[in-house]
Amino acid sequence: MLINPLNLSARFSIYYQLHDNLENKDYFIIKGEPEVILTILSEAKWGKPDFENFYATQIELRPKAVKWLVDVIEQKFWKSASLGGLPSGVYSYKETIDGEKIGVFREMNVGAKGRKGFRITNYDRHDRAHTTTHYQDFWLPDDILLERDMLMKIKEVVSCS
Numbered sequence: 001m002l003i004n005p006l007n008l009s010a011r012f013s014i015y016y017q018l019h020d021n022l023e024n025k026d027y028f029i030i031k032g033e034p035e036v037i038l039t040i041l042s043e044a045k046w047g048k049p050d051f052e053n054f055y056a057t058q059i060e061l062r063p064k065a066v067k068w069l070v071d072v073i074e075q076k077f078w079k080s081a082s083l084g085g086l087p088s089g090v091y092s093y094k095e096t097i098d099g100e101k102i103g104v105f106r107e108m109n110v111g112a113k114g115r116k117g118f119r120i121t122n123y124d125r126h127d128r129a130h131t132t133t134h135y136q137d138f139w140l141p142d143d144i145l146l147e148r149d150m151l152m153k154i155k156e157v158v159s160c161s
Contacts, residue, residue, distance in 0.1 A: 002058060002128035004051050005030055005039050012037070016153040020144060023111045027144060029157050035060045036157055038120075038138050059138035060125050064098040066158045069120060070151065072104050077118070100124040110141045117141035 005014055005028040015036075016029040023042070030037040040057040050056040061069065076093050079085030086093060091106040101123040110117030120138045127133035145151040 002050055002056055003030060003032075003037055003039060004056070005041065006051070006054075015157045016150070018144070018148050018150065020141075020148075022115070022143075025111075027150060029150075029153055031157060032060075035062060036066045036154075037061075038140075038154075040138070056128075057138055058128055059120055059122055059136040061102070061120075061122060062098045062100065063158045065100060065102050065122075066154060068095065068097045068102065069104065070155050073118060073145070073151065077104070077106055107139065110139045112141075115141050115143070117143075117145070 003012060005017070005026075008014065008030070012030050012032045014028055015031045016027075018027050019025075020027060025040050025042045028037075028039040028041070030039060038059050038061070041051070041054045042057075044050075044053050044055050072093050072095075075084060076086045081087045092103060094101060094103040096102075103119075103121040103123065105119040105121070106116075107119050108114070108116055110119070118140050120140065122136045125136050127136050140150065
């Protein structure tokens with residue numbers, strides 16, 4: 001089921017929330033048991049919204065996968081090959097973590113044109129908004145991760161569990 005961060009059940013709590021002025025989106029880190037759920041809400045302008053007036057993008061990750069995700073971004077993508085990062089020209093990394101196949105992809109247009117960042121895919125969970133999609137995709141721009149402290153908050157949410 002798609003989790004609405006504006007109307008959470010007692011099983012979930014918002015750990016962190018930020019508004020992205022560039023694309024007029026709200027990012028949420030939601031703590032569940034045992035998952036961590038990353039959600040983006042954007043204003044619905046056409047078509048069928050996922051919630052009243054909003055489109056939603058969501059990915060669910062187990063705590064071990066969240067720790068792995070942070071490590072992959074910091075150690076594989078943001079380090080040179082000589083320091084243990086991925087070789088030049090390699091823009092994706094996949095692994096099975098705690099029974100779920102997770103992929104991280106370097107993207108050059110995450111939302112706005114020229115806005116670099118990452119696409120995270122959980123191949124073992126169905127998309128909650130689009131029931132015919134048999135995986136979950138989620139996008140995180142570099143500036144949201146670094147300048148808006150999202151990466152730090154993602155680290156924190158699993159360390160305080």
